[in-house]
Amino acid sequence: MSLLGVGLLKGMVETARNFVGSYHDPSRLTTVQYPEERLAPKENARNFPFLVYDGADSERGLRCVACKICEKECPPQCIYIVLERDAKGKPQKHPKVFDIDISVCMSCQICVEVCPFDAIKMDTEFELSRADRFGGLLLRKPDLAKPNVHYHRLHPTEAAEVDARLAAEQAKAAAKAKPASPPPPKPAAPTIAPAA
Amino acid sequence: MKPELDEDALIGALSTGEVEPEGLVAGPAPALATLPPPRGFELTPKSPAASAADGEVLEVAMGPHHPSTHGVFRMDVVLDGERVLRLKPVFGYLHRNHEKIAERTTYLASMPYTDRLDYFCSLTNNWAYALAVERLAGIGVPERAEYLRVITAELTRLLNHSCLIGFLLHDMGTMGTPLMYAFREREKILDLFEALTGARMMCNYMRFGGCRVDAPAGWLDQVRQVVDDFPRFLEEFENLITTNEILLARSQGVGVLPAALAISASVTGPMLRASGVDYDLRKVDGYGFYPRFEFRVPLGDHGDVYDRYMVRVLEMRESLHILHQALRDIPDGPVLDPKAKLRNFRPKPGEAYGRLEAPKGELGFYLISDGGPNPYRYRVRPPSLINLTILEDMCRGHTVADAVVILGSVDIVLGEVDR
Numbered sequence A: 001m002s003l004l005g006v007g008l009l010k011g012m013v014e015t016a017r018n019f020v021g022s023y024h025d026p027s028r029l030t031t032v033q034y035p036e037e038r039l040a041p042k043e044n045a046r047n048f049p050f051l052v053y054d055g056a057d058s059e060r061g062l063r064c065v066a067c068k069i070c071e072k073e074c075p076p077q078c079i080y081i082v083l084e085r086d087a088k089g090k091p092q093k094h095p096k097v098f099d100i101d102i103s104v105c106m107s108c109q110i111c112v113e114v115c116p117f118d119a120i121k122m123d124t125e126f127e128l129s130r131a132d133r134f135g136g137l138l139l140r141k142p143d144l145a146k147p148n149v150h151y152h153r154l155h156p157t158e159a160a161e162v163d164a165r166l167a168a169e170q171a172k173a174a175a176k177a178k179p180a181s182p183p184p185p186k187p188a189a190p191t192i193a194p195a196a
Numbered sequence B: 001m002k003p004e005l006d007e008d009a010l011i012g013a014l015s016t017g018e019v020e021p022e023g024l025v026a027g028p029a030p031a032l033a034t035l036p037p038p039r040g041f042e043l044t045p046k047s048p049a050a051s052a053a054d055g056e057v058l059e060v061a062m063g064p065h066h067p068s069t070h071g072v073f074r075m076d077v078v079l080d081g082e083r084v085l086r087l088k089p090v091f092g093y094l095h096r097n098h099e100k101i102a103e104r105t106t107y108l109a110s111m112p113y114t115d116r117l118d119y120f121c122s123l124t125n126n127w128a129y130a131l132a133v134e135r136l137a138g139i140g141v142p143e144r145a146e147y148l149r150v151i152t153a154e155l156t157r158l159l160n161h162s163c164l165i166g167f168l169l170h171d172m173g174t175m176g177t178p179l180m181y182a183f184r185e186r187e188k189i190l191d192l193f194e195a196l197t198g199a200r201m202m203c204n205y206m207r208f209g210g211c212r213v214d215a216p217a218g219w220l221d222q223v224r225q226v227v228d229d230f231p232r233f234l235e236e237f238e239n240l241i242t243t244n245e246i247l248l249a250r251s252q253g254v255g256v257l258p259a260a261l262a263i264s265a266s267v268t269g270p271m272l273r274a275s276g277v278d279y280d281l282r283k284v285d286g287y288g289f290y291p292r293f294e295f296r297v298p299l300g301d302h303g304d305v306y307d308r309y310m311v312r313v314l315e316m317r318e319s320l321h322i323l324h325q326a327l328r329d330i331p332d333g334p335v336l337d338p339k340a341k342l343r344n345f346r347p348k349p350g351e352a353y354g355r356l357e358a359p360k361g362e363l364g365f366y367l368i369s370d371g372g373p374n375p376y377r378y379r380v381r382p383p384s385l386i387n388l389t390i391l392e393d394m395c396r397g398h399t400v401a402d403a404v405v406i407l408g409s410v411d412i413v414l415g416e417v418d419r
Helices: A006-024 A069-073 A110-114 A148-154 A156-177 B007-016 B098-104 B108-115 B122-137 B143-172 B177-197 B219-241 B245-251 B259-264 B270-274 B305-329 B383-388 B391-395 B400-410 B414-418
Strands: A049-053 A079-085 A091-101 A120-122 A145-147 B058-062 B074-080 B083-090 B350-358 B361-369 B377-381
Touching: A006 B219, A006 B245, A049 A148, A069 A079, A069 A110, A110 A120, A110 B108, A120 A148, A145 A148, A148 A156, B074 B400, B083 B391, B083 B400, B098 B108, B098 B377, B108 B122, B122 B143, B122 B350, B122 B361, B143 B177, B143 B219, B143 B245, B143 B305, B143 B400, B177 B219, B219 B305, B245 B305, B245 B400, B259 B270, B270 B305, B270 B361, B305 B400, B361 B383, B383 B400, B383 B414, B391 B400
Parallel strands: A049 A145
Antiparallel strands: A049 A120, A079 A091, B058 B074, B074 B083, B350 B361, B361 B377
16 A cells, blocks of 8 residues: 555646646647537538439439338438329329438438438538427428539548449440330439549 | 325334324324335335434435436435435436337337447447347358457447546546546547448447448558557556545445345446456357457456446456457458348348347347347347346445445446336
8 A cells, every 4th residue: 555645646647747738739639629620521421311413403313213212211210202293193203202300310321221223312411500490400302402513522432432333334224225225314423523 | 085194204203213193194093004105115124224224314316317327317315314225226217118119110220229229339239239130130240340340349348438437437526537538538439430430429330241331441540549549548547546545435345246146136247347257248158259359357356336447447458459459350351241131121030139248238139030020029138227226235335425436337328228
């Protein structure tokens, strides 16, 4: 047993070292002055989903075909989709309504994983405070639709992989369809220069 | 109409032996034996120590909003002055029906819910659930995924133990200094989790048959950096408090849990090992790739709060040892079994129990499949709930301030206790 009080003093010295270090030692300067400074965004970061569209038309360019797989697999059931139908009632492979209630969404990314069309991806926007708690956090289709460029800016590596895969699938489908009478091809995945 | 009884006044009167029902109740006095015990407490003391109360006993509900209870948890304590005579833990304030929700949804959809059990250690929760489903469906896991699981689980252990020690010391009145140091280190590990899984706490990273994504380029080097820097923090932490006389006075001989009682109450994790029982599922079960790694299991001698603190500090050192080996040996390759299915996953009828050594103890998931897309039965064996059940045996005879420290040393997260 050492002298009474030695352990206390050792602790005090350690606290003093931390205190002094917090002025000059980079490993102890961990505070980021948030609204003025920001941490570098992580490429894998995710917050709430958005819908990807190709080209310039945020309505017709949507990759979503309203297959409702994400609606079914969503664990807290926060997605609501209505399929668009033409005047005769024929399904149009396009969502008429696509709502995500982000006050319910738990950012689990399962919708992204199960989507066969790479139509839904995760956004990293986190400053979402609204004056209206219910309506403001219920995102409708126009709020959710974001261009492919946006996806490239958030997750460059992943977006490049997705574009390559989509282009390959398109080429395969085109080659397969050539012998028979070719159906009108889908709008190609745009070739977008990766954001700096 | 039955006369109303003032129970609080009555229990005080009962314990001092000055029972005067006429003064307390209106109308004819009911026989004492027919009185209902107040709030679930029996009127006869449990132990000789409790009967030694002289003066009035006081029943206090500590919680559910008491700052020392680590969440919404209530301890109904019966006090003789400062001394705890009886203590009843009351759970359930954070119950959100996790198990029943999981029986309703698909196997995959309960994976993000497991993050919310013990929200400090979402990656070990993921792993335990994935382990149970993999056993149920007979899915293999690629080698790289197993290594990634070990790395993330050990990082989780570092995170949990360092924070827990911070909280424990905060309960002793260190005014947050060690807690802030612990949170500084936690931040570095959370940054790693964010870079790997996309989320800092609700990682949702494991899948049946592997992990969701491979580690991004340079991630393993970042882990190496954090692991190499961590011993410095541990040294600092130990200098700060391990030999601190106040810590010794507050924790040695407090809340002693004998090994026999710990075993019979099925306590697991660092609490059991602090009582001197050599039982670590990483050694006993050898799940994952743990048999490949060399590490020791720290054991305590006395089973008091100090031993629980010390066992956790030593476990962090062993975790660093495992991390060094895992980072050295991790191979390249796929991280998800190609046969693993995300959708339309229907395991054959059967049952499985997957368990692992979570930072708080044995975390198990018991599943019964009837061949459908959702489990027929889903049950979690939460370590912190079961470790909490013997709180009364540890607290009895100590002061209220010690009860707070003992509760801190149990290491509970109410998300997991109440589910």
